[in-house]
Amino acid sequence: MCPQLIVVLSLFTAAYAYVADQLQGAVPNLDFRPSEDIFKPAATTTPGADLTAESNTEFWHGFLGAISVIIVSELGDKTFFIAAILAMRHSRLVVFGGAISALAIMTVLSAALGFATTVIPRVYTHYLSIALFVFFGIRMIREAYFMPRDEGHEEYEEVQKSLSKREVDDSAAQARDSMVNMEAGVTTVTFGRRLRLFLSKIFFQALTLTFVAEWGDRSQIATIILAAREDPVAVSLGAILGHSLCTLLAVIGGRLVAQWISVRTVTFIGGIVFLIFAVSSLYLGSGEKSLRSL
Numbered sequence: 001m002c003p004q005l006i007v008v009l010s011l012f013t014a015a016y017a018y019v020a021d022q023l024q025g026a027v028p029n030l031d032f033r034p035s036e037d038i039f040k041p042a043a044t045t046t047p048g049a050d051l052t053a054e055s056n057t058e059f060w061h062g063f064l065g066a067i068s069v070i071i072v073s074e075l076g077d078k079t080f081f082i083a084a085i086l087a088m089r090h091s092r093l094v095v096f097g098g099a100i101s102a103l104a105i106m107t108v109l110s111a112a113l114g115f116a117t118t119v120i121p122r123v124y125t126h127y128l129s130i131a132l133f134v135f136f137g138i139r140m141i142r143e144a145y146f147m148p149r150d151e152g153h154e155e156y157e158e159v160q161k162s163l164s165k166r167e168v169d170d171s172a173a174q175a176r177d178s179m180v181n182m183e184a185g186v187t188t189v190t191f192g193r194r195l196r197l198f199l200s201k202i203f204f205q206a207l208t209l210t211f212v213a214e215w216g217d218r219s220q221i222a223t224i225i226l227a228a229r230e231d232p233v234a235v236s237l238g239a240i241l242g243h244s245l246c247t248l249l250a251v252i253g254g255r256l257v258a259q260w261i262s263v264r265t266v267t268f269i270g271g272i273v274f275l276i277f278a279v280s281s282l283y284l285g286s287g288e289k290s291l292r293s294l
Helices: 003-024 047-074 079-091 094-121 122-146 151-184 190-216 218-229 233-259 262-284 290-291
Strands: none
Touching: 003 151, 003 290, 047 218, 047 233, 047 262, 079 094, 079 190, 079 233, 094 122, 122 218, 122 262, 218 233, 218 262
């Protein structure tokens, strides 16, 4: 497994462990109380404070859950290789901008779709989301078990061939347009106009290819499921951050990552993360208790 992936997973594990300790009250209270305050009655917690703490808990649960699910779903995925291959041939900044724009749009749409299910009683969406997480977790583990070890290389080669064919077709179309312009007497093209056309073309290509590849993908379905029971803003921010990390890793060293990373291992870890998140959601409950306390 590549060092970047180890660092990302280590940071997520540390953050998630810290939040879990906060939820379970494992962090001791280090506030010093003077001796004259010993006999003063302890301050009682108000319902508003309890609701605020619970709201913060739900936010971080959705935020960290979205980051983890996106990372294990996108590393070695088709959108990852699209960004990696395009970045080898064109500007990394332009490719990153186009890819992350598509992923951000898809994330917001998915979160909105998940939030729309809040019209259904939360207890139903809560247990349905747990069932779906269990289903996808078991499915990913099963896929990893039967997956060949060179699965990532095969996916990389497939995406590379597809993009190469697309570029050949685009070059032929550009040659035809140039011929038409020459026949029409249009021969002057400024450098600035050519640069703008090139950047807009690459940006739009990265955006459209990523958007189409992401539609109906496992990470999109996971985002919808999370937004159906978690804070949609937290899920959106966490998912966009997870997409940003994966896309940044792809455009900087996608080819090396494709050689080092084991898609089989990442898929297996993803299945475990899905199952852990299902158990975590079951442990935290559907939130009906806090609603009834109002």
